[in-house]
Amino acid sequence: MSNTWDVIIIGGGPAGSTAATTLRKKGSSVLVLEKARFPRFHIGESLLPYNRAIFDELGMWPRIQAAGFMVKRGAQFWMGNGSMHTRLDFSKGSFTEFPESIQVERAKFDNILLRYAEELGAEVREEAVVNEYSIERDHVTVKYRDKDGAEHEVRAAFLMDASGLGNFTANRENLREYYPGHKKLAIFGHYSGVQMPEGNEKGDILVVRRENSWFWMIPLEDDKTSVGLVLDQADFKALKMEPQQVFDDAVLSTRTVGERMINAKVISQGHVLTDFSYTNRKLVSRRLVRVGDASGFIDPVFSSGVMLAMTSGMNGAKVVHAAVAAGRSMTFAMKRYEWTTRRHVGRFWQFIEKFYTKHFAQLFFQPTNKHRILCAINCALAGRTQMTFGTWWRLRLFFTFVWLQKRYRIAKPIRIQ
Template sequence: MSKTWDVIIIGGGPAGSTAATTLRQAGRSVLVLEKAKFPRFHIGESLLPYNRAVFDELGVWPKIEAAGFMMKRGAQFWMGDGSIHTRLNFSRGSFTEFPEAIQVERAKFDDLLLRHAEELGAEVREEAIVTEHRVEKDRVTVKFRAKDGSEQEVQGAFLMDASGLGNFTANRENLREYYPGHKKIAIFGHYSGVQMPEGGEKGDILIIRRENSWFWMIPLEDDKTSVGLVLDQADFKALKQEPQQVFDDAVLSAKAVHDRMINAKVITQGHVLTDFSYTNRKLVSERLVRVGDASGFIDPIFSSGVMLAMTSGRRGAQVVHQALVAGKALTFAMKRYEWTTRRHVSRFWQFIEKFYTKHFAQLFFQPSNKFRMVCAINCALAGRTEMTFGTWWRLRLFFTLVWIQKRFPLAKPIRIR
């Protein structure tokens, strides 16, 4: 007779491995079905300071620390012509409890997280392509194609979907909804010889703002940098060029990027990612919880992806464990998980939505810490999930000023080109 698992997890990325570790810490039997063979290339390499709290709860921080990832103490935001820039220093935010984060090569980082879950007793089956799922009154059934090509079927009490942008269960139920005006494409690669900040700013991520697009520059090692371009899909299609040509032309036209890449050499390039910024109408239903990018995905401009994935993976696993204890298929705690997950996403979305507007840029790139508003912004963009009243009202004040700036100039004009 085949085993019935407490929880079956689709996907072994940060959300799936976090959920698996959390469930194993609670003594649950867990099966992880991962379509790839780890380690594998992945984008989303810049983490946030508040990731550290999750690492500690999972007991994985000593392994991460020993892996020697690049430390990240700040985030720099530049105009494309290099005329103006600002820096968020995580160590100086009066509301921020964690002073630094890390930059990670995702192949190594994701493999570390998945092996940690495996060491705690989760069963991991890689190169397992999930083809079907079925939720019944007392169980879930998942069909998948195994590494050897055989068709297999497993059963569990609960299913957690951590399938990433594949969005497996939500796509089967037609739940995906895109944020209007935010269909993006990212073109990226890894390069050596890129001139990145040194000294106290070593490890900073650089975000370079162009008129209708932006670059990221993320130092992964002393001589390896991830460089990516994000632009509207409509703008990309209008250019009628191959992705790498679009990327190369954009580098030439952005002085703040071009000057740093004069001596750059290709390690890998031409990677493309599409379908940015969507949500799913439902994150939970009977015996099913969606976490990570399978709960929704937002523009990565503020490096929120891994933080949101791991936070939702941990909290999603906790409510699944509670439902198993209660013997229920759907609980109030599961619904609360959906509400809190959406609230955490919306905290970043308010910045993302405004980032592409000129009036936001005029205040954001010329910050004033009056009333400690910059400290509140620092705290939010560092990834703190629970806001105090003190940070909440300061953020509201900042976005009120952004609204006023659109109508009555408060800051001096800046060029965005």
């Protein structure tokens, strides 16, 4: 068994497996160290249309199609009391190249990605818990423990951290910084018997806005739906209740969700995820590149997680391969990767930080396509990485209107929840 590689990747989720596939296609030797045994349960099931461009570049779109995932043609945003809603139809955005996406059960989806990387020649070691790493002048060293408790030491020219919310290397360097006011908690599960849209709207994700929190409802199969509640950690603690009780009470007090779940039956429930919305002060350093949630994580309200993870995994792998080929420990391309990754995250963050405000909701739930502003919003939330000037100025105009709404009420006032 070899213990020397071009690149070691910590984590085999979408970012890590995308990085591994990209590296193998370019000829680099790769070791993936994954702490779990795939397939394994994971949240974050709603993808964006521009994931398709990544699947095409990786050469794996036929496999994704063959897996039979639910087609997602749009996203619906509802008020909790059912008083109003709006729908983004990806096929109607004049700036959007891809008209649809998919909803995925992550256990199945992530396993497809990881096995594809393995078939291309990546060495995948599951149930491998990384304990320590060190960056030397001419290599990196990683120590991990296998499922039998045996300790191993491996080396590579580069290390890629795709450890997800575990944020392995950045936490050890104290690089994590939270976005102010965005420490959230999610309580979620899978249910059958949930009443979801049919016809042309079948497969839509539903985002249900409450006063200070929101629900997601994601159809995974014809009779399997992921339902989650996202709220402030401080609000959760103040309730002094168990997570499932908080979730159940919120369902009962939210008309839009309660009516759809009146006949719901539990498949699994009580899952909890914390520590939303953070960034790391550095995404790259000598012989180290962070990708996916290990580069930062933002509130999942606009379903950006898998898209951002796979984009950073691919782009990060490209600059790592070039650095390895050039015998360099740090390159300008690595710094450019950091800048472009932050810019891509920033496009979603400008929507996320405003989503919880009333003045944003008053415009977002009463959309107009004058000057094709709605088309620009559609394009941004579909996950397009390269914005044209025409899209950029329309988004700037929209957020100018949001700023004006806070001060002058240019749109009709609406009641939240």
